[in-house]
Amino acid sequence: MDFIDAHKQICRIVLQWLQLFRGSRGLLVEPQNINKESMETFSWPVRVYYEDTDSGGVVYYANYLRFMERARTEWLRHLGIEQDQVREQDGVIFAVTQVSVDYLKPARFNDSLIVLVKPVACGRASLIFDQQVLRQDADEQTELCRGQIKIACLDAEDFRPRPMPKYIQTEIRR
Numbered sequence: 001m002d003f004i005d006a007h008k009q010i011c012r013i014v015l016q017w018l019q020l021f022r023g024s025r026g027l028l029v030e031p032q033n034i035n036k037e038s039m040e041t042f043s044w045p046v047r048v049y050y051e052d053t054d055s056g057g058v059v060y061y062a063n064y065l066r067f068m069e070r071a072r073t074e075w076l077r078h079l080g081i082e083q084d085q086v087r088e089q090d091g092v093i094f095a096v097t098q099v100s101v102d103y104l105k106p107a108r109f110n111d112s113l114i115v116l117v118k119p120v121a122c123g124r125a126s127l128i129f130d131q132q133v134l135r136q137d138a139d140e141q142t143e144l145c146r147g148q149i150k151i152a153c154l155d156a157e158d159f160r161p162r163p164m165p166k167y168i169q170t171e172i173r174r
Contacts, residue, residue: 042078044071045136046113058106064145065099068131071115072149079171090165091156097126098150105135105144112136113144120148122172124163127151 046067054060076083087093107113114134121128133145153164 042071042075042117044074044115044117046070046115046133048107048109048111048113050109052107053109058108059111061103064101064103064107064133064147067113067115067133068117068147068149069096071117071131072129072151075117075119081168081171086165086168087156092153092162092165093156094127094151095154095159096149097152099147101145101147103145105142107133107135107144114141119172122164122169124169125153125161127164127172 048059052059052063073083083094112135114136116132116134118130119127120130127150129149129151131147131149132143134141135144153162154160155162
């Protein structure tokens with residue numbers, strides 16, 4: 001099976017899953033809110049490289065999603081969860097299923113950015129994050145981009161939805 005066939009298979013499975021598991025509010029699962037008082041916002045620094053910019057000298061829009069992905073990965077690592085170990089030990093992976101992004105101001109080459117990660121809901125097989133990308137100037141931060149990202153927990157072999165391992169749910173809800 002080549003890459004395109006595998007991608008088509010994953011898309012078919014995710015679409016089937018979306019049709020089967022939509023809740024009454026259009027969400028994949030009815031999430032349980034996370035204790036917002038005890039959950040801190042995680043931040044991750046990013047420097048804008050030349051390769052991140054387009055011909056106009058500003059960060060290409062899709063790269064904000066890459067920055068957000070890196071920050072979510074580092075947030076998991078901060079919790080003591082390594083995605084490669086989760087795949088090997090538990091047989092699950094995490095995949096983005098929904099993205100909503102507002103682009104407010106451009107980032108430029110060599111800007112120092114801070115990417116914020118705030119989990120806002122945790123279901124049996126999904127997580128919802130609020131994320132922001134800020135430019136760090138000398139004495140202030142400017143919001144450049146904000147988004148809400150939904151992540152699903154999938155079986156690593158057949159890409160079907162699976163409940164998140166309990167230890168991960170427990171750590172996230174702490």
